[in-house]
Amino acid sequence: MTTPEDDTLSENLADNLTGRGKPGRERMLAAIREAAIAEFSRHGFKGASTKAIAERAGLTKPHLHYYISSKEELYEDLLYSVLNGWSSAFAFDIESDDPKQVLSHYVRKKLDYALDNPGLSRIFTSEVLGGGRNLGRYWPVAVKSTQQKVVVINRWMAEGRMRSLDARLLLMQIWGMTQHYADYGVQVQVMLGLAPDQTLDREPIARELTNFVLLGCGLAPD
Amino acid sequence: MTTPEDDTLSENLADNLTGRGKPGRERMLAAIREAAIAEFSRHGFKGASTKAIAERAGLTKPHLHYYISSKEELYEDLLYSVLNGWSSAFAFDIESDDPKQVLSHYVRKKLDYALDNPGLSRIFTSEVLGGGRNLGRYWPVAVKSTQQKVVVINRWMAEGRMRSLDARLLLMQIWGMTQHYADYGVQVQVMLGLAPDQTLDREPIARELTNFVLLGCGLAPD
């Protein structure tokens, strides 16, 4: 469950001091990004404070404003960096047309994204909780991307390759389950009896999740 | 998707003016509760402002403090009103021992709660996003309640009445899918092509969800 953006302040500072690879400005921006993700994902846009972000990034508040122009812009940059990669990253595999393979892949990619970027995932969730006022440009893209998948799934159903179901609801349920591993990381940790610093073992989860989805679609897992 | 606690300010005010049933103080407290749910669920504890809560309830800020003692207490009251009823409301049916029936019931209850109390559900989610620092007393209860269910499910598996799987993960996946209909209400609305004021038709969702879960558990839906 511990991921880059869950690093503590001191670790971030260490990263900055031992500049691994990146030149100064880039490194600073990366530290700010990480810090902002941590704060926004925990407290939402309104609840996050630039003071906390600056401290977490090892900067003073005025210095932070040297790199960013406003809290709002910083937030929107992060939000759109989620959205931009998102619908493309979660497109169905175009190389294959096997429902089992495509759906397995899809589930795995969504789960990986959630576990690799829990902070960004949570920012999106918190934005949606807040009513999604910043998502105006996102919805059309998301709807289109979903419809493309729906078309494929519906065809599979028409071809008798999977059981008949509401494709939109299927996609939302997959979304809900995978997103859950990011948003409810704390609860997952507790329920699985892991210590707060223990890392989640991803493989069994991926396996269970895939099987569950495939069976739920009336497909026999391997 | 529109529910009591999603009412807009003007609607709340109307409720207050046309005092349907409740006497003054009770009505005010109910309005405050509704307003607080709306604000906390949208912005989290830190991000919500007493000013917004007061306005939504049709009060001035000092007047709000005539009814509540502090923002924190108001929040905790709401949070624990979720938690208290929760684990008991989501216990497995003790009257039946049929996996299909018990799981169907469970899924339906969780879904109903999410759709009937999206605001409260979101408050819980936002609390978990924030790290769950107010949930200290909750975890033990939740863990115990989960373990009771795990025992039952494991017995079913041992008795060959359902396929072998990780019961804890199953429960979390159900949690994720049902919670999703509260947390991601906006997105669901958009994806299903509903207008913001249109009500979600609960039955098809419940049907699809139940079938999906039962099949995922290796059980044949009716």
Next chain:
Amino acid sequence: MTTPEDDTLSENLADNLTGRGKPGRERMLAAIREAAIAEFSRHGFKGASTKAIAERAGLTKPHLHYYISSKEELYEDLLYSVLNGWSSAFAFDIESDDPKQVLSHYVRKKLDYALDNPGLSRIFTSEVLGGGRNLGRYWPVAVKSTQQKVVVINRWMAEGRMRSLDARLLLMQIWGMTQHYADYGVQVQVMLGLAPDQTLDREPIARELTNFVLLGCGLAPD
């Protein structure tokens, strides 16, 4: 050290319920007076709150305002009730012209007042600490009263009946020492090793104080 106005809230309430002698309104006003003295003497005019006064008197805040017209007026009433009796009560004995007797009497009266009315005494002190902006009408009276005493003392000195000193400073020093037993009640209590609820034994203090003053004036105590 414990005096009427140091009574706790519950005692005041008891006083009110068991109405000893006074009719309702009078009793209420007395309770308010006592409560106001306690609060103003502890926190000063600005620091005292009508809420605390009301609670101490066993009233609600609106009810308090039924009896008083404003915090300021309540305060000024108390302040002037100190001042009015003051210069007359502390006049020199006109029946005697013996320095020893007159000064002894004066010291004793001042000490008694301080120990009998520590609250009122402290209100005066707190008013002086605050700059004495409400004492405009008081100064001329006080100055006149002091000058009368100064005249007498100066005559005694001219008649060789006491050592030569600055009469005004003498009077201020007496003032300081006696007032001290009211203002610094807590410290006196601690220094004399008394428990907070233990009563101060007045007689030895009066004796020491008188002797000290008389000797300081070059007069032989009895």
Next chain:
Amino acid sequence: MTTPEDDTLSENLADNLTGRGKPGRERMLAAIREAAIAEFSRHGFKGASTKAIAERAGLTKPHLHYYISSKEELYEDLLYSVLNGWSSAFAFDIESDDPKQVLSHYVRKKLDYALDNPGLSRIFTSEVLGGGRNLGRYWPVAVKSTQQKVVVINRWMAEGRMRSLDARLLLMQIWGMTQHYADYGVQVQVMLGLAPDQTLDREPIARELTNFVLLGCGLAPD
């Protein structure tokens, strides 16, 4: 009577603009300290407002919080700055064992402190008036320091070098008289017929006070 901490707002501002000596931050802290002394000594802890302190120091309220962390801490800092130096500054002279000399010295030091730091002295008085809840750590020190003096005085009495009296009461009376010149500065000013901006002539007061105390102890002044 007019002393550094009694400066008016405009004078403080002038001090800041004409930065005599101190660099910016130090000067600001000094101005805040002065302003805080003025306000706390006038109105007590509860009655003083950070707005007034800020204005007196020539700052906005948020700017004040750039320098201090809270009203309470500012107050406690001031209070303990009185207490810390106090018991040491008012120890008896160890070089001499002559009652007359030691007592004269003591009286003079106490008087000087009161006249040099009337604001701080008044803060202590207002704290005692309020019940001394912040003085928990102070009492033991004060008691010990007093007891040391009591031992010395008692020895003098046993050696027949001064008249027999209650040493604790003597010390309290001295305390009361000297403290009076700080706490009751306004009244002293009025009684001595000084204009509000006129400075008190300290020497005659010191002389009278010393003589008074020595005679009160049965010692012949020089």
Next chain:
DNA sequence: GATGAATGAGGGTTCATTCAT
């Protein structure tokens, strides 16, 4: 780049007071 200093707006909360009942 980096930081001390500074501020208007707004945060949660208490204040003295009023009004209807």
Next chain:
DNA sequence: TATGAATGAACCCTCATTCAT
């Protein structure tokens, strides 16, 4: 009398941001 309800002003303090250096 007595109290619930209500409010504008003020409370202490933090906010995001700017500016000079």
